[in-house]
Structure formats: structure tokens, C-alpha cells
Amino acid sequence: MTAVIIIVAVLAVLALVAFVVLPRTRARAQERRLEERRGEMADRHRALKSFLYDRLYHHHRVTRMTQKADRIMSALFEVYMHEPRQLPPHVTGRTVDEDETMPRVIADYIAGMTDRFALEEYKKLFDPNERV
Numbered sequence: 001m002t003a004v005i006i007i008v009a010v011l012a013v014l015a016l017v018a019f020v021v022l023p024r025t026r027a028r029a030q031e032r033r034l035e036e037r038r039g040e041m042a043d044r045h046r047a048l049k050s051f052l053y054d055r056l057y058h059h060h061r062v063t064r065m066t067q068k069a070d071r072i073m074s075a076l077f078e079v080y081m082h083e084p085r086q087l088p089p090h091v092t093g094r095t096v097d098e099d100e101t102m103p104r105v106i107a108d109y110i111a112g113m114t115d116r117f118a119l120e121e122y123k124k125l126f127d128p129n130e131r132v
Contacts, residue, residue: 072122073110079125080106086125 056062084092084102087109094105113121123130 069115072118075126076110076118076121077106080109 080087081103084106087106091105091109092102094100094108095102100108110118124132
């Protein structure tokens with residue numbers, strides 16, 4: 001009977017070691033490896049971010065297109081604000097129907113334009129050779 005109790009106690013200790021102690025030790029080792037990789041990944045992330053900013057986001061062509069789009073959107077907004085009757089009636093009607101301010105209505109109208117439509121509107125408004 002004592003031999004059985006000793007065997008059960010040994011099995012309980014082995015189970016404790018197998019299911020509690022070893023997983024914690026493995027988890028700590030895994031955490032150390034993750035910490036090492038975290039620093040390595042942070043370095044790679046910084047390098048990628050720097051590359052993208054230099055070669056893509058701040059590329060001279062992207063900057064040109066951004067500035068051009070800004071000038072076109074600003075010009076459309078100003079010309080519509082100066083003379084709202086150039087807008088379609090369903091757009092200007094929002095100031096009465098929905099109690100919106102004219103700047104909000106114009107901003108929403110421009111925000112809903114596709115690039116192609118905005119360029120066509122710009123040409124119609126500013127290019128003397130373009131048909132209205």
C-alpha cells in the first residue's frame with residue numbers, strides 16, 4: 001500500500017512538473033525570443049517607413065499631383081462660392097430643403113466629384129476653349 005502511495009505521489013510531482021513548471025519555463029524562453037525579434041522587427045519597420053516616405057509619399061511626382069489637386073479643388077470652391085448659380089439646382093436646393101449653409105453644400109458637392117469630373121468642371125469654368 002505504501003508503494004502505491006509513493007508511486008501516486010511521484011506521478012503527481014511529475015505531472016506538476018510536466019504541466020506547470022515546464023510550460024512556464026518554455027513560455028519565459030519564448031518571451032525572450034519574442035523580445036529579441038520585437039527589436040529586430042522595430043528596426044525593419046523604421047527602415048520600411050523611411051523608404052516609403054522617401055520614395056513614395058514624398059516623391060516629387062506625388063507632391064506635384066497633390067499640389068495640383070489642391071489648386072483645382074480650391075479654385076472650384078472659390079468660383080462656386082462667388083457664383084453659386086453655376087451649381088446644378090439640386091445642389092443649391094439643399095440650402096433651402098436641408099437647411100445647409102452654402103459652404104457646406106459646395107464642399108459636399110466637390111467631395112463627391114470623381115477626379116475626372118472635377119477636371120472637366122475645372123476646364124469648363126477656366127478654359128476659354130472648352131465648351132460649357
